[in-house]
Amino acid sequence: MDTTFTKLIDKLKTRHIYLDKETLSRYTTGPVRPYAVIEPESPQVMSELIRECFSNKTVTNIWGSGSHQNFGGLIQPYDITLSTRYLNGIIDYEPDNLTVTVQSGISLENIQSRVITDNLFLPINPPNSATATIGGLLAANMFGSFIHSYGTFRDFVLGGSAILADGQQIKFGGKTVKNVAGYDMAKLFTGSMGTIGLLTELTFKLSPVPEKILSLHVRAENHANLEPVVDKIKHTSLPVLSSVLSLEFKEGAALHPALSIVFQVRANEVKNVELEINKSFAQDVSVIEYDFEFYSKKSKEYDAFFDVEESGVLCEWIAPKSQIFGIMSFLQKESEVKNRHIKILSYPAQGIIYCKFTADEKSDLPATAAQLAAWRQNTKFTGGFLNIKRCPDRLKEHFDVWDMDKDQLKWHKKIKNEFDPIGVFTGGRFVGGL
Amino acid sequence: MANKQLIKRCQKICGKKNVLYRSIDLLLYEYDASMERGRPDVIVVPENAEQIQEIVRLASGLGVPVIARGSATNLCGGTVAFSGGIIIECSRMNNILEINIEDQVAVVEPGIYNLDLQNELAKHGYAFAPDPASQKVSTLAGNAAMNAGGPHCLKYGVTVNHVLGLEMVLPNGDLLNIGGRVPATPGYDLTGIMNGSEGTFGIMTKLYLKIIPIPESLKTMLVSFTDIEQAAAAVSAIIAHGIIPSTLEYMDNLCIRTVVKSLNVDYPVDAAAVLIIEVDGPAFSLDAQVRDIEAICIENGATEIRGAKDENERDTLWAGRRGALGAMTRLKPSIVVFDGTVPRNKLPEALKKIDEISKKYDLQYGTLLHAGDGNIHPIIVYDERDKEETERVNTGCREIMKLCVDLGGTITGEHGIGLEKIPAMNYLFSSEDMIAMKKLKTVFDPENICNPGKIFP
Numbered sequence: 002m003d004t005t006f007t008k009l010i011d012k013l014k015t016r017h018i019y020l021d022k023e024t025l026s027r028y029t030t031g032p033v034r035p036y037a038v039i040e041p042e043s044p045q046v047m048s049e050l051i052r053e054c055f056s057n058k059t060v061t062n063i064w065g066s067g068s069h070q071n072f073g074g075l076i077q078p079y080d081i082t083l084s085t086r087y088l089n090g091i092i093d094y095e096p097d098n099l100t101v102t103v104q105s106g107i108s109l110e111n112i113q114s115r116v117i118t119d120n121l122f123l124p125i126n127p128p129n130s131a132t133a134t135i136g137g138l139l140a141a142n143m144f145g146s147f148i149h150s151y152g153t154f155r156d157f158v159l160g161g162s163a164i165l166a167d168g169q170q171i172k173f174g175g176k177t178v179k180n181v182a183g184y185d186m187a188k189l190f191t192g193s194m195g196t197i198g199l200l201t202e203l204t205f206k207l208s209p210v211p212e213k214i215l216s217l218h219v220r221a222e223n224h225a226n227l228e229p230v231v232d233k234i235k236h237t238s239l240p241v242l243s244s245v246l247s248l249e250f251k252e253g254a255a256l257h258p259a260l261s262i263v264f265q266v267r268a269n270e271v272k273n274v275e276l277e278i279n280k281s282f283a284q285d286v287s288v289i290e291y292d293f294e295f296y297s298k299k300s301k302e303y304d305a306f307f308d309v310e311e312s313g314v315l316c317e318w319i320a321p322k323s324q325i326f327g328i329m330s331f332l333q334k335e336s337e338v339k340n341r342h343i344k345i346l347s348y349p350a351q352g353i354i355y356c357k358f359t360a361d362e363k364s365d366l367p368a369t370a371a372q373l374a375a376w377r378q379n380t381k382f383t384g385g386f387l388n389i390k391r392c393p394d395r396l397k398e399h400f401d402v403w404d405m406d407k408d409q410l411k412w413h414k415k416i417k418n419e420f421d422p423i424g425v426f427t428g429g430r431f432v433g434g435l
Numbered sequence: 436m437a438n439k440q441l442i443k444r445c446q447k448i449c450g451k452k453n454v455l456y457r458s459i460d461l462l463l464y465e466y467d468a469s470m471e472r473g474r475p476d477v478i479v480v481p482e483n484a485e486q487i488q489e490i491v492r493l494a495s496g497l498g499v500p501v502i503a504r505g506s507a508t509n510l511c512g513g514t515v516a517f518s519g520g521i522i523i524e525c526s527r528m529n530n531i532l533e534i535n536i537e538d539q540v541a542v543v544e545p546g547i548y549n550l551d552l553q554n555e556l557a558k559h560g561y562a563f564a565p566d567p568a569s570q571k572v573s574t575l576a577g578n579a580a581m582n583a584g585g586p587h588c589l590k591y592g593v594t595v596n597h598v599l600g601l602e603m604v605l606p607n608g609d610l611l612n613i614g615g616r617v618p619a620t621p622g623y624d625l626t627g628i629m630n631g632s633e634g635t636f637g638i639m640t641k642l643y644l645k646i647i648p649i650p651e652s653l654k655t656m657l658v659s660f661t662d663i664e665q666a667a668a669a670v671s672a673i674i675a676h677g678i679i680p681s682t683l684e685y686m687d688n689l690c691i692r693t694v695v696k697s698l699n700v701d702y703p704v705d706a707a708a709v710l711i712i713e714v715d716g717p718a719f720s721l722d723a724q725v726r727d728i729e730a731i732c733i734e735n736g737a738t739e740i741r742g743a744k745d746e747n748e749r750d751t752l753w754a755g756r757r758g759a760l761g762a763m764t765r766l767k768p769s770i771v772v773f774d775g776t777v778p779r780n781k782l783p784e785a786l787k788k789i790d791e792i793s794k795k796y797d798l799q800y801g802t803l804l805h806a807g808d809g810n811i812h813p814i815i816v817y818d819e820r821d822k823e824e825t826e827r828v829n830t831g832c833r834e835i836m837k838l839c840v841d842l843g844g845t846i847t848g849e850h851g852i853g854l855e856k857i858p859a860m861n862y863l864f865s866s867e868d869m870i871a872m873k874k875l876k877t878v879f880d881p882e883n884i885c886n887p888g889k890i891f892p
Contacts, residue, residue: 179848188627209677
């Protein structure tokens with residue numbers, strides 16, 4: 002091993018340093034294997050470690066649970082992995098105030114299981130996220146169908162702490178919902194993919210658990226038939242928790258279009274909401290009532306959609322809401338013209354579509370890249386964005402997974418350069434290869 | 436550059452009628468709604484983003500500060516020209532460019548009044564959720580620059596939660612589009628960072644706003660208490676019960692008596708405090724929520740509960756609350772509106788200690804609260820010409836800000852730091868915390884021409 006690292010490791014006062022092949026393999030991202038994996042026991046030790054990395058120009062990769070390591074572009078080489086495994090506690094929990102402060106390495110599942118005992122929850126449900134760390138999920142700005150009623154991380158992260166590239170520990174935001182003191186650094190860190198700092202603590206606003214869930218499924222012959230229903234969802238006064246549309250396009254045919262609408266209601270409102278649903282959405286629809294906990298487990302059935310095989314491509318379209326069904330029709334046509342089997346999961350009332358298909362890795366990648374470029378160009382006309390959430394690494398060599406124009410990118414580079422001028426936090430996965 | 440030349444250059448860009456420079460103009464633009472003062476060199480009232488770009492490039496080339504200004508309802512000196520410079524007043528750019536119900540987006544120019552937008556949206560059955568008390572005259576860009584709140588932010592969030600995108604003129608004159616009509620965009624959340632930046636990163640020239648359907652129905656009630664701590668306890672109890680009203684406002688006895696006298700509203704003058712509570716949603720859902728809230732309030736010592744029977748009564752209840760600040764300004768010549776936030780369960784303690792501080796420094800004050808958020812507005816009335824009283828007010832305010840921080844809160848929930856609260860930033864942040872924040876300033880405004888001297892010591 003490089004003597005720089007030997008000296009670094011000798012200097013650190015931490016037990017959890019791994020140099021063995023097996024561990025290093027587990028912490029490999031793409032083609033990059035670290036020289037060491039270090040799991041500091043505290044933010045203070047992590048800070049000292051990063052300070053040493055800054056002094057030695059050692060490049061690091063932040064690792065939570067590893068669930069989203071392949072997210073984004075191609076990772077650039079790095080030297081050591083910094084794991085938040087031992088930063089996994091609940092620091093402060095005030096159910097009366099609806100706030101919780103946690104360390105960044107705690108899993109979303111552990112947070113939820115703690116706060117549910119007080120009938121509270123963190124209103125975010127990104128797919129396949131039970132074991133993902135809260136720091137990782139926030140850094141990747143992951144979200145799920147609850148975006149309809151609760152928004153994304155930016156809407157309920159109140160503050161936290163982080164370690165910057167030079168090892169300096171900083172605090173930002175606070176523990177109150179309303180706080181405009183200084184710049185909103187919580188917004189800066191959300192979605193920053195570990196490029197400007199390592200999050201150590203986060204404070205969130207919690208929400209009361211819905212007393213009851215009412216779920217309604219609407220099936221149709223094609224997606225266009227569901228558009229009027231989605232319109233109703235957008236404009237209704239009823240308490241919609243989420244809406245999820247799923248379907249497939251195969252050789253131009255629409256298969257199994259279905260819309261699931263979920264309402265969050267108080268226990269004494271169930272009958273009234275059922276009546277209103279029947280009035281508003283359809284006659285004699287089947288409305289199923291759940292408790293929230295049961296529903297939360299059930300809703301993970303959508304997680305499978307986000308599992309993508311090695312040659313799979315998972316795209317995320319975010320577009321103005323009025324464009325969503327037009328995009329679906331476009332994809333239907335594409336499935337016919339390009340002979341693709343395209344699967345779709347959409348939060349249509351929020352303007353979000355996920356579509357996945359299989360790219361033939363051996364011969365098809367340049368063609369797939371060209372197709373995605375055309376799709377992205379199409380999205381521009383609608384005022385939306387097309388990002389690639391998962392795809393073969395080789396495709397990333399042909400196509401930028403992030404949809405960002407050069408004017409904005411210029412400012413992103415300046416931000417990265419200001420916060421991490423020497424590149425202590427490895428790049429490649431973020432916009433512009435940052 | 437001599438002032439005359441600066442004025443001439445501004446006139447060339449914006450037209451003579453859009454440039455103000457006489458002594459009376461400079462005097463009128465020397466202040467905002469705070470007690471801070473700072474005389475600008477010139478005021479421009481541009482008609483479009485291109486003119487703002489040229490003005491900013493001019494200023495950047497000369498090293499002259501630029502300060503964006505809407506209606507100057509700013510309560511912390513955020514729009515005061517502390518170091519002189521060019522005030523860019525956006526009142527002429529006050530159009531609603533688009534209301535798109537299908538996308539649930541409104542696109543507006545920076546100078547549109549919040550209430551004007553609300554009224555226009557209401558025609559379509561829609562609303563923009565943030566409704567600061569100043570909404571009759573405060574502008575959308577001003578709301579975004581300060582990340583304004585308002586009574587309805589308990590349920591719906593603050594301004595940043597409803598701004599999807601911005602067009603901005605940056606301090607180097609670049610016109611940058613960030614975000615858009617969609618709920619999430621790749622990269623750093625530049626829209627989120629710009630909200631609440633108090634005009635120190637650039638000048639907003641267009642805003643893309645999330646709009647929401649007006650709730651089907653709402654119910655408003657006025658609940659009286661003879662004990663302020665019981666009123667504060669009721670607030671916590673309502674939220675802890677899992678009910679999130681759309682508003683949960685608090686007024687103390689001095690505010691009550693003042694609005695009754697000034698505005699002739701029918702509030703209970705003997706109450707120690709009142710809560711104005713509103714719930715909204717589908718019509719069938721409200722009665723049960725109201726019953727639950729009433730039960731909680733009675734459990735916590737409420738002596739009277741009045742429900743608004745119709746729109747007129749609702750307007751009357753709200754008229755008192757919305758007019759409270761204006762009414763309080765009639766008591767004495769000067770006013771300080773404090774803006775701390777504490778965790779909700781610390782409200783009773785906070786109110787008690789604020790009362791102790793006020794007695795200690797012999798301050799006359801009334802209190803408004805966005806109680807559901809723990810956002811406290813003690814309104815201290817005094818006479819700034821009385822130097823001794825002013826000093827007591829300033830000392831008392833510093834202690835109140837320190838109190839909020841000690842209770843786990845913050846020194847400003849919605850008014851911003853501006854000039855007024857700069858000394859208190861040290862209560863909340865270390866110098867390293869502030870150095871980190873200032874990195875963003877360095878990115879966007881390395882020459883420090885955009886609203887300099889604000890926020891940080």
